[in-house]
Amino acid sequence: MDAYDVIIVGSGPAGMGAAFEIAQKRPDLSILILDREKYSTGGMRNDCKMNFTYPIGFPQEYWNEETAAEYLDDVTEFLAPSILEKSNIEIYKKRAERLGCTLVDIRQSHLGTDGGLLLIKQLLKRLEELHVTLSLGEMMVSVNDEKRYISTDTRDISYKKLLIAPGRKGFHFLQMMLQSLSVPFVDNIVDIGIRVETRIEHYPIVKDYYDPKFYFDEKVRTFCTNSGDAHVVKEKYTTARGDTWYSVNGHAYSAERNKANGLVNFAILKTVKLTEPLASGQAYAENLGLQAALLGGGRPLMQRVGDFRLGSRSKDSSFNSDYFNFAPSLKDCCPSDISLAMPSKILRVIWKGMKNLDTIVPGILHPSTIMYYPEIKLYANKPVYLDDNFRVTGNVFLAGDGAGTSRGITAAWASGMRASRGMISTL
Numbered sequence: 001m002d003a004y005d006v007i008i009v010g011s012g013p014a015g016m017g018a019a020f021e022i023a024q025k026r027p028d029l030s031i032l033i034l035d036r037e038k039y040s041t042g043g044m045r046n047d048c049k050m051n052f053t054y055p056i057g058f059p060q061e062y063w064n065e066e067t068a069a070e071y072l073d074d075v076t077e078f079l080a081p082s083i084l085e086k087s088n089i090e091i092y093k094k095r096a097e098r099l100g101c102t103l104v105d106i107r108q109s110h111l112g113t114d115g116g117l118l119l120i121k122q123l124l125k126r127l128e129e130l131h132v133t134l135s136l137g138e139m140m141v142s143v144n145d146e147k148r149y150i151s152t153d154t155r156d157i158s159y160k161k162l163l164i165a166p167g168r169k170g171f172h173f174l175q176m177m178l179q180s181l182s183v184p185f186v187d188n189i190v191d192i193g194i195r196v197e198t199r200i201e202h203y204p205i206v207k208d209y210y211d212p213k214f215y216f217d218e219k220v221r222t223f224c225t226n227s228g229d230a231h232v233v234k235e236k237y238t239t240a241r242g243d244t245w246y247s248v249n250g251h252a253y254s255a256e257r258n259k260a261n262g263l264v265n266f267a268i269l270k271t272v273k274l275t276e277p278l279a280s281g282q283a284y285a286e287n288l289g290l291q292a293a294l295l296g297g298g299r300p301l302m303q304r305v306g307d308f309r310l311g312s313r314s315k316d317s318s319f320n321s322d323y324f325n326f327a328p329s330l331k332d333c334c335p336s337d338i339s340l341a342m343p344s345k346i347l348r349v350i351w352k353g354m355k356n357l358d359t360i361v362p363g364i365l366h367p368s369t370i371m372y373y374p375e376i377k378l379y380a381n382k383p384v385y386l387d388d389n390f391r392v393t394g395n396v397f398l399a400g401d402g403a404g405t406s407r408g409i410t411a412a413w414a415s416g417m418r419a420s421r422g423m424i425s426t427l
């Protein structure tokens with residue numbers, strides 16, 4: 001059987017953060033990184049805007065400001081980001097405050113989807129130079145922690161320490177691993193909302209602040225703003241029963257490509273915490289996703305703000321070149337009535353958030369603005385951790401978005417580093 005001191009499952013930022021930390025501090029250890037995709041998919045491939053201010057990306061149940069700041073210093077030193085300048089935000093801040101909302105001032109960098117890919121290639125090369133073994137296109141399927149080996153789709157491999165960092169897409173896989181390791185967990189929190197797309201002139205704040213983070217009442221917030229050469233995309237999810245649904249998302253290419261389409265998109269999400277008797281956020285989210293897919297003929301839904309205000313569904317004719325003056329960047333989407341699919345409580349607070357936003361940055365409620373539904377974030381597996389380094393058994397650690405220890409690239413990187421420090425201390 002092949003054997004490594006450390007196996008890291010997932011080559012996203014959590015896996016990479018861990019691999020660099022171990023390879024640099026303990027070059028004597030053998031390290032293997034596995035990824036089920038043939039190329040490193042990790043989340044850095046999409047837009048790759050990085051946030052360097054607490055609490056963005058850092059779930060507060062695992063990170064206090066001091067700990068996060070300590071790790072963020074290390075992440076910043078390693079990734080050497082070029083922080084974006086911000087301007088004119090005082091006026092927006094004041095308007096937000098008057099409405100009881102908050103505009104959070106975040107240190108950000110932005111590489112774009114193309115720049116993120118370049119960064120991944122450079123990082124993988126550096127890992128190889130540090131003698132880390134990479135196996136792309138190999139999927140972990142199970143773990144035997146008593147005998148300390150994992151099985152992949154091609155072989156068994158033994159470990160001294162194992163880090164599982166499979167990201168949001170590995171949410172279901174991680175739940176299976178937790179069950180097989182007898183690690184208790186809950187997944188009772190989920191973010192549900194819409195993605196808004198409009199012309200930059202209707203949301204001009206992005207010229208001053210790339211990804212403005214607004215916090216509204218009732219756990220509603222803006223999230224993941226993309227502009228310039230910005231696109232809405234759909235992500236496919238499959239339930240355990242084999243049914244398919246889509247969540248929308250967004251990304252942008254770097255300014256260097258000079259292909260600006262004049263659009264901006266961002267999510268506006270509400271955090272929903274479920275209590276007994278419905279404990280699984282994933283099950284709830286799946287049902288909402290399936291309901292949207294049912295109404296959309298298997299596609300996500302989109303509605304112009306103008307139609308929504310009139311209480312009418314959008315139709316193909318809502319996407320014309322007349323008043324509705326831009327075409328949706330996500331083509332494979334169904335003109336519809338999102339209020340038929342969205343729970344009213346969620347829709348109500350999100351619409352309220354949008355009205356507040358339109359008062360702070362006038363323009364966002366232009367009739368041409370498109371609301372895409374659903375945008376759902378499943379990143380709240382909450383396992384019972386045995387220590388501060390995200391250890392779940394004697395030798396198994398977790399990190400990243402799938403494990404609930406992060407909600408973004410920089411925090412995922414930090415959580416991988418934190419887990420790896422736990423691994424190193426016992427090797």
Ligand SMILES: Cc1cc2nc3c(=O)[nH]c(=O)nc-3n(C[C@H](O)[C@H](O)[C@H](O)COP(=O)(O)OP(=O)(O)OC[C@H]3O[C@@H](n4cnc5c(N)ncnc54)[C@H](O)[C@@H]3O)c2cc1C
Binds near residue numbers: 166412
């Ligand atoms: C469209 C989109 C845009 C985004 N934009 C941003 C952004 O601009 N800024 C930001 O901070 N965050 C962004 N995010 C979120 C960001 O991608 C995540 O927070 C981050 O990637 C989480 O890192 P991770 O290492 O936990 O997981 P991931 O980056 O998802 O990496 C997990 C890896 O594990 C692999 N894997 C899963 N299961 C297995 C298995 N069984 N065996 C082997 N390998 C497996 C996957 O293939 C994947 O490569 C975006 C996400 C999406 C989808």
